[in-house]
């Protein structure tokens with residue numbers, strides 16, 4: 595059993611939540627210009643990471659709000675929980691876990707303006723765990 599710390603409600607059993615897939619998958623800038631292959635990759639192809647993975651979660655039986663979570667897919671350790679629309683804490687440099695604020699801002703998956711930035715910011719050392727990371 596996982597105890598998931600909802601940003602709005604606090605720690606709750608994982609049965610109150612629904613997994614929403616990989617986080618930070620940007621909506622294509624011009625969907626009409628994509629080939630069928632590119633569109634299929636946007637719709638169906640996701641990373642299959644072994645280790646730290648950014649994913650979306652919905653507190654479906656609680657506040658019904660979406661949030662992002664950094665979770666280790668091997669150990670199930672929850673490393674950070676952060677609002678939708680904010681960058682990954684381990685890549686942005688400023689951990690935003692445990693802000694306690696509800697975010698109704700659209701994620702990058704729905705805005706179509708954000709592009710994945712995997713190399714623009716230097717990655718932080720893995721030894722600095724985000725504050726407020728819960729298990």
Ligand SMILES: [Zn+2]
Nearest residue numbers: 600603653657
């Ligand atoms: Zn909640």
